[in-house]
Amino acid sequence: MKKLLICLAVLFVTYSGFAQSNALQQAVAKLDQAQTVKDYETLEKTFLGITEQPAWLAPYYAAFCNAKIGFLLQDDGEKIEPYSVRGEEQAKKALALLDAAKQPKEAAEVYTVLSMVYRTKVFINPMSYGRKYGTLSEQALKQAKTLDAQNPRAMFVTAWVKYYTPRMWGGDKDLAKQLATQSLQQLATPATGTDPHWGKAEDEALLSKFK
Secondary structure (H helix, E strand, O other): OHHHHHHHHHHHHHHHHHHHHHHHHHHHHHHHHOOOHHHHHHHHHHHHOOOOOOOOHHHHHHHHHHHHHHHHOOOOHHHOHHHHHHHHHHHHHHHHOOOOOOOHHHHHHHHHHHHHHHHHHHHHOHHHHHHHHHHHHHHHHHHHHHHOOOOHHHHHHHHHHHHHOOHHHOOOHHHHHHHHHHHHHHOOOOOOOOOOOOOHHHHHHHHHHHO
16 A cells, blocks of 8 residues: 555656646747737746746746737836836846856846846836836846857847947947847757747847848
8 A cells, every 4th residue: 555655656746747847848839929918928827837947947938928028018118017027026036046157058048038128127118217227138138148149039139229229329230130140040940848949030020120
């Protein structure tokens, strides 16, 4: 009887681990197809309910969902704040679960999303928040590139900033095109799995503006 209970316990733990792994895989697959605010709201809640290892991925993806919502709502700044607040908290939680010295590529992914979250705070009120959160966004992006200079998602965010920043303040559309193209080339091979692999659609959308 005791051996049976032990076997059942092992099976339960194994099944639970598989279910969590499958849940994360399914959530990331849905994230690859997400387009609307509602899509990202639903996925944020899904990611927050996942406890699979590595532990940083769930809050990372939740923060990414909130960053994407902020970008979708950038012309309606009054709605952004709750998403940006949660996104910042989630990104910082993901960072706390990493050792940047030993996991620089993973930390670079989180800093990239944190940079996006800070950028959404600028959308809330550019006049009031632009200086503070624009600077924080740049600092986070710089940290991401320091940790992983070839990260294609950090390249995309840099390209986005260069495209939308006026030339007098450091904007450079030619550089934006170059960086987005380079990022897209790195993302040319379709990727799956639970590791961060977003960016292709974002690069294509930015590059379409040059046509």
